[in-house]
Amino acid sequence: MSMPRTDYAAWAAERSAPRLTDWLRETSEPDWSAVVNHPLFDALAEGSLPGEAFADYMVQDYGFVDPFTALLGHAIGHAPGMADRVVLGQFVGMLTSDENSVFQRTFETFGVPETDRNAPEYLPATASFQQLLRETGASESYAQMLAVLVVTEWLYLGWATRITRGEILHPLYDEWVGLHDSQAFQTFVAWLRRRLEEIAETLDETEFARMVERFHETVARERAFHDAVYSG
Numbered sequence: 674m675s676m677p678r679t680d681y682a683a684w685a686a687e688r689s690a691p692r693l694t695d696w697l698r699e700t701s702e703p704d705w706s707a708v709v710n711h712p713l714f715d716a717l718a719e720g721s722l723p724g725e726a727f728a729d730y731m732v733q734d735y736g737f738v739d740p741f742t743a744l745l746g747h748a749i750g751h752a753p754g755m756a757d758r759v760v761l762g763q764f765v766g767m768l769t770s771d772e773n774s775v776f777q778r779t780f781e782t783f784g785v786p787e788t789d790r791n792a793p794e795y796l797p798a799t800a801s802f803q804q805l806l807r808e809t810g811a812s813e814s815y816a817q818m819l820a821v822l823v824v825t826e827w828l829y830l831g832w833a834t835r836i837t838r839g840e841i842l843h844p845l846y847d848e849w850v851g852l853h854d855s856q857a858f859q860t861f862v863a864w865l866r867r868r869l870e871e872i873a874e875t876l877d878e879t880e881f882a883r884m885v886e887r888f889h890e891t892v893a894r895e896r897a898f899h900d901a902v903y904s905g
């Protein structure tokens with residue numbers, strides 16, 4: 674039987690500054706790197722992604738953002754105290770203002786029909802990601818919620834800091850990258866990783882194993898989502 678905490682301890686024993694989130698990321702390969710290096714993000718950064726393809730991606734991604742915002746609400750409710758609620762609450766503030774506005778202006782700019790804005794047909798990969806986000810919210814486990822947040826936000830920081838932005842980029846593409854490589858976003862991801870590592874120390878074997886499973890499952894969903902929205 675697999676014992677994730679024992680596996681982590683064995684991995685950590687061979688390193689001088691081991692971090693649980695580095696182990697989680699490493700054990701998520703090859704899915705992790707497939708998302709960070711996804712051709713969608715290269716096309717976006719080079720400016721070769723057609724507006725229609727960007728809009729299609731954003732329609733599906735708005736289907737992610739809705740239950741994702743609800744998951745953050747669960748995380749705020751299940752956090753151990755005000756310090757965490759403040760950080761998560763500020764992130765929700767950004768998500769529901771600046772980030773929401775990028776979606777709305779993308780729909781407007783690229784003429785996305787009303788039905789695709791309000792009740793689109795979700796791809797199976799989007800629907801399974803939505804299910805994972807809802808299940809995690811219903812789990813009442815703050816550790817699992819943090820595991821999902823670390824994956825979704827750290828992966829986006831990963832591609833956004835990997836790519837080189839083209840000189841003449843559509844302002845909406847530029848804003849989308851800017852939301853995910855800013856100093857504020859880097860600080861938020863660093864905070865998420867630290868909190869997951871701290872909370873993980875308080876988990877029993879079963880909870881730790883569930884958190885690890887949730888992390889890996891989320892990375893797999895991210896890969897399936899991006900493969901489904903853009904095949905290059």
Ligand SMILES: Cc1ncc(CN)c(N)n1
Pocket residue numbers: 734737825826829895898
């Ligand atoms: C699918 C997905 N994963 C992560 C993110 C970054 N919040 C996003 N917008 N979409």
